[in-house]
Amino acid sequence: DSGVTQTPKHLITATGQRVTLRCSPRSGDLSVYWYQQSLDQGLQFLIQYYNGEERAKGNILERFSAQQFPDLHSELNLSSLELGDSALYFCASSVRIAGGLDTQYFGPGTRLTVL
Amino acid sequence: AQTVTQSQPEMSVQEAETVTLSCTYDTSESDYYLFWYKQPPSRQMILVIRQEAYKQQNATENRFSVNFQKAAKSFSLKISDSQLGDAAMYFCAYKGNTDKLIFGTGTRLQVFP
Numbered sequence: 417d418s419g420v421t422q423t424p425k426h427l428i429t430a431t432g433q434r435v436t437l438r439c440s441p442r443s444g445d446l447s448v449y450w451y452q453q454s455l456d457q458g459l460q461f462l463i464q465y466y467n468g469e470e471r472a473k474g475n476i477l478e479r480f481s482a483q484q485f486p487d488l489h490s491e492l493n494l495s496s497l498e499l500g501d502s503a504l505y506f507c508a509s510s511v512r513i514a515g516g517l518d519t520q521y522f523g524p525g526t527r528l529t530v531l
Numbered sequence: 532a533q534t535v536t537q538s539q540p541e542m543s544v545q546e547a548e549t550v551t552l553s554c555t556y557d558t559s560e561s562d563y564y565l566f567w568y569k570q571p572p573s574r575q576m577i578l579v580i581r582q583e584a585y586k587q588q589n590a591t592e593n594r595f596s597v598n599f600q601k602a603a604k605s606f607s608l609k610i611s612d613s614q615l616g617d618a619a620m621y622f623c624a625y626k627g628n629t630d631k632l633i634f635g636t637g638t639r640l641q642v643f644p
Contacts, residue, residue, distance in 0.1 A: 418575075447630065459622065459634040472629055504574060512630060517564055517583055520632060522576035 419443065420509050420523035428529045434495040437526045441488055441509030447471070448490040449510070449520060450482055454503035465490055466512055497530045504528075533558045535625050537635035544613045545643050551598075552608045552638045554623030563627040565599070565606045570637070571619040579621070582606065610640075618642045 419442035429435055441448050450462040452475075461474035465484035476482075479497075484490045494501060504527050508520040534557045544550035556565070567579040582590045582599050589597050594614075598607045610617055623635040 418577075449631065451632075458636050459632075461631040461633070464630055472631055474631055506576060508576075508632075510630075517581065518626070518630065519566070519578060519581060521578065522568075524573075524575050527574075 418521040418523065420507060420521055422505075422507050422523035422526050424526060425524065426527045426529075428531065429497060430531055431497055431499060433497050433530075434493065435497065435528065437492040437494070437505055437507075437528075439490045439492070439507030439509075439523055441490070441507075442521055445509035445511055445521075446488065447510045447512035447518075448484055448488070449508040450476075450490070450492050451506040451508065451522075452503045453506060453525070454500075457503075459506075462492070494528070499530050502528055502530045533560070533563075533625055533627055533633050535623050535633050535635040537621075537623055537638050539638045540636070541639045541641070543641040543643060544610070546613055546615060548613055549609060549611045550613055550640065552610075552621050552623075552640065554606045554608070554635055556604050556606065556623070556625050558604070558625065558627060560627040563625060565597075566624040566626070566632070567595070567597070567606075567608045568622045568624060568634075569617075569619045570622065571616075576622075580608065613642050615642050615644065 421440045446467045462476040464472040507523045565582045569577045620637045624632040
């Protein structure tokens with residue numbers, strides 16, 4: 417158990433819908449990362465938040481957005497869902513030691529299926 | 532841009548034997564970190580081992596060790612005394628000046644009794 421929690425574990429929805437994925441980081445971790453794992457794209461970085469503020473953006477679609485709340489939990493919002501958005505979405509957290517060995521610990525993931 | 536390449540889509544090993552998974556990367560950065568993550572059928576991403584690029588000594592964690600060749604930009608994972616529970620996808624990952632992890636495509640390891 418990494419200490420990172422994600423809900424829900426599974427999500428099945430229809431095209432055009434909107435969903436919210438939730439992540440709680442490990443105790444003491446200030447940085448949260450979202451990754452997408454799909455068959456065709458592999459594991460890709462989406463976005464990072466650090467202490468409530470957006471820190472870095474990766475290959476995140478405009479239909480997707482995220483935020484980190486004062487209690488440090490994070491939510492990833494996916495809207496106007498398409499079949500291709502079906503994937504495993506991981507949240508990871510770290511302390512974030514600038515320039516140092518900062519290890520990311522992953523949650524169990526949320527499996528999103530868009531029908 | 533940094534890239535990570537895992538050229539072995541699948542590997543197999545007999546229980547109690549040793550297997551080496553390959554990983555190469557491309558970067559122009561001088562300071563970076565390398566990781567191996569394991570993804571068993573449960574899909575959980577589990578950290579196996581990590582290496583700081585400035586350290587010449589290869590990292591070791593119990594039965595897992597790496598062969599880090601900085602000049603060759605190679606970071607292979609050696610699993611000794613393989614166990615059935617080692618069967619999983621293994622991902623090599625790079626972290627440079629940005630905080631994000633860049634992953635390879637993974638190697639599926641099968642362990643036979």
